[in-house]
Amino acid sequence: MADVPAECNIKVLCRFRPLNQSEILRGDQFLPKFQADDTVIGKSYIFDRVFPTNTTQEQVYNTCAKQIVKDVLCGYNGTIFAYGQTSSGKTHTMEGKLHDPHQMGIIPRIAEDIFNHIFAMDENLEFHIKVSYFEIYMDKIRDLLDVTKTNLSVHEDKNRVPYVKGCTERFVSSPDEVMDVIDEGKANRHVAVTNMNEHSSRSHSIFLINIKQEHVETEQKLCGKLYLVDLAGSEKVSKTGAAGAVLDEAKNINKSLSALGNVISALAEGTKSHVPYRDSKMTRILQDSLGGNCRTTMFICCSPSSYNDAETKSTLMFGQRAKTIRNTASINLELTAEQWKRKYEKEKEKNKTLKDTIQKLEAELNRWRNGEDVPETEQTTSDVVNRIEAVEERPVLDNDTSSIVVRISEEERQKYEEEIRKLYKHHLIKIRRDLSVSLLSTHMMIQLLASSRGDGDKVQAELGRLQVESDCAKAEVKEVLQALEELAINYDQKSQEVEEKGLQNQLLADQLSQKMASLMELEAELSRMQEVSGQQRKRIADVLNGLMRDLSEFSTIVGNGEIKLPVEISGAIEEEFTVARLYISKIKSEVKSMVKRCRQLENMQLECHRKMEETGRELSSLYYRFCYVHSPQSSAPSCCLCFNRGLSQSLSLQRITSNRLRSFLFLFFSTFYCRNHHILRNTVHLLFSCPEGCSSAGRVSPRPPSQAAGPPAG
Structure with a gap:
């Protein structure tokens, strides 16, 4: 195809x-x-x-x-x-x-x-x-x-x-x-x-x-x-x-x-x-x-x-x-390999044909330039057209898909041949006219040479002088060229240095812009940290005030007077925490002593109650014995009844006293546990949310109220 x-x-x-x-x-x-x-x-x-x-x-x-x-x-x-x-x-x-x-x-x-x-x-x-x-x-x-x-x-x-x-x-x-x-x-x-x-x-x-x-x-x-x-x-x-x-x-x-x-x-x-x-x-x-x-x-x-x-x-x-x-x-x-081979052979044949045609045309042109008349039979016009037509009519495969192959019809070929003949005739007339002008010019030059032959020696001397001047000028030109080459080399070196400096400046400018961007980020981070620090300080002040207020109330309850509340937080946060820790330690020791005393009182109450019951039982048995031994039969029941009534009243009174004591202890320990738990919770929250600037010496290990004061007895 x-x-x-x-x-x-x-x-x-x-x-x-x-x-x-x-x-x-x-x-x-x-x-x-x-x-x-x-x-x-x-x-x-x-x-x-x-x-x-x-x-x-x-x-x-x-x-x-x-x-x-x-x-x-x-x-x-x-x-x-x-x-x-x-x-x-x-x-x-x-x-x-x-x-x-x-x-x-x-x-x-x-x-x-x-x-x-x-x-x-x-x-x-x-x-x-x-x-x-x-x-x-x-x-x-x-x-x-x-x-x-x-x-x-x-x-x-x-x-x-x-x-x-x-x-x-x-x-x-x-x-x-x-x-x-x-x-x-x-x-x-x-x-x-x-x-x-x-x-x-x-x-x-x-x-x-x-x-x-x-x-x-x-x-x-x-x-x-x-x-x-x-x-x-x-x-x-x-x-x-x-x-x-x-x-x-x-x-x-x-x-x-x-x-x-x-x-x-x-x-x-x-x-x-x-x-x-x-x-x-x-x-x-x-x-x-x-x-x-x-x-x-x-x-x-x-x-x-x-x-x-x-x-x-x-x-x-x-x-x-x-x-x-x-x-x-x-x-x-x-194309396959065989098709590429055929295409190569056709292109090679076409190239050979065109080379032969060019050689013939060059030979014919040289004959025209030498003033010879080339007969029409020896002109290569029709031969050239026929060969070009034969080459172009062959189906040549070409990789360039945008090339255009033109087919020449018989009528167009005759038209082109006629046009070429006209061009050759016109060219022949022009060559003849040019030859006539050239012959006339040659004749005039011969006459001028004959007239100026007498001045040949002078011209020769002048030519020698001009030759010397030309040699000197060539030497000067050579020196100038060398100087220009040196200047060009220096210019190239300077240009290269300028480019390197420009690149360095660009690199430094990029680094500076990066540093400025980093600086702006650090400044923004610093301002944010300052704002966070201020919020933390305010928060610490609020927590510390609440803690001191709770401590003051608790101190009032245990009878140690009021604790002075800080109006605002100062720079010495360590001192404030030390004071709070001392008050907490003091209150803890007092609470421990109170708990210990309460436990002793409970034990004493239990012992008294046990002894009272034993004494009651002994008295009851002794009374029955006494009534049966020393009193008449008629008065025994009434005496026993009176004694039992008195004993019941005494037991009721003891029970009321015991219940009141238990209620008081339960109320006291409930109040103490709630307040102590609130104080310890605030203290632990304050110490664990303290900024890194706080010393580790001011921190208190959090301990639940059950470990600090023991559970309420009863």
């Missing part, structure tokens, strides 16, 4: 959607009129095809996209993209309803058509199909198949073809797998609600299908890429009512579409040496699709409403400019 690059224009198709419900309710007028399948009249706009409002999705696909699938499978690059204002039907044209056989758009139909063609092709062909799906949102490339990749970059391969680096590629083997990828990417795409479209695309989406095929027997490899682009619509904020984040999205959309318009204008004019592909990531990715190695089809989607007449005219003019752009499409063929 010969890789012969062919020029082709961008194919532009215009599609009008019907009036939508809001336009019908508003009473908008249906503006466009169609003269033929390729013309919109009023002001005539001619495109490759115009689709009226009643065109079905299948008709659109069969007309424009079906052929491009065959081209991609033959090794060409292809691009289909939709352009137009917002709510003009771009997404409906490219995607449609993905799983509806009648309403599905170009992308799902291409997914099915590719595999249908592959299944019908030669069995010796192996295919590898990869798909990628990404969007350009806020001028950042975002992978729709991996949402973690939010800012991909555009690079160039070895053939200087732009591609998105790091984009996810999925291998697919059936239309269902392709549809799964489309569904996954579509779910991650940015959309929003505006006044003109309930599902407005807020980004440019690009679905890339990369098809590589290899013939098993011949080892011939072909590669084709198909870009399916759904551009976001241009917006007028006054109509869409965009605000906030939607407004920022509209700004970026209009900016990227403006960059696309600049590229189209530059390519359409054909006079600008620079095409601003790098102004936008979208135009950078589509660089090959616009004026490069690609067969491109563009849909311009328009609204028929009179409400959008300005945007529709702008879209139609954009399509007319794009229609003038010429691409150079060639097959992406990977």
